[in-house]
Ligand SMILES: O=C(O)CCC(=O)C(=O)O
């Protein structure tokens with residue numbers, strides 16, 4: 244593995260304020276990043292610092308809190324929301340790779356609203372299942388405020404993606420007007436003993452949906468992406484920016500032009516005793532959205548069932 248490097252930083256506020264020529268230049272930069280590694284960073288995002296601080300404090304309080312508070316919000320088998328403890332998930336299994344479980348715990352929450360008239364039993368039982376919130380003052384308010392910010396930001400990034408693909412800005416809008424996105428808070432505890440063979444903080448995987456908005460705690464290390472040359476390379480999150488990566492459905496949409504890049508989180512040998520905290524927002528098109536290559540040709544995938552199958556494989 245080579246030293247950590249940064250990813251291209253795109254200023255969203257500058258893009259939205261820019262004239263046509265500058266917008267085209269920024270869109271071209273986004274296209275390049277999505278073709279090369281599928282990772283970039285978004286600055287000028289407009290998410291207030293105090294809301295970020297509030298959700299970070301809330302999830303930190305939860306992870307550092309009593310085991311009973313976590314037990315109280317553990318999901319039933321196969322359910323996606325609530326507390327998943329150490330041993331609950333191995334992301335590499337989403338790709339059929341048998342590995343020991345990831346060295347992490349997480350709290351997960353789903354959409355804030357359910358579209359009227361939704362009657363698909365899988366949609367109702369899986370992604371529209373209620374999120375069991377911990378009984379911790381301020382947690383739910385901070386969580387939902389951050390979730391709402393992420394949904395708005397993701398829609399803006401999808402507009403930027405449309406421009407980068409030479410599509411009308413609102414091209415993706417009908418596919419993401421009832422999104423089934425999930426917010427996940429991650430805690431990777433200090434590693435008191437070396438990991439088992441093949442064990443990571445998060446095993447090598449691609450994300451499943453349209454795009455992911457990551458916010459690792461400042462200074463936390465260990466996120467790596469597989470470069471086109473086949474080398475694992477560390478990603479250093481730029482300060483004040485979100486790390487964005489595209490998921491499988493965006494790769495499919497672009498007919499493989501953009502890459503849903505394999506990534507993982509390792510225990511950094513030089514910093515094994517440092518915990519890692521991170522927030523990951525997985526933007527996912529509407530349950531019923533049929534995603535097929537823009538250029539035509541190739542099979543389509545339905546967003547909701549695809550997500551559900553991937554989650555089931557990773558938590559089996
Ligand atoms: O820890 C992180 O920042 C990223 C984790 C990740 O890639 C995932 O949960 O999909």
Ligand SMILES: [Fe+2]
Pocket residue numbers: 448449450455506
């Ligand atoms: Fe990921």
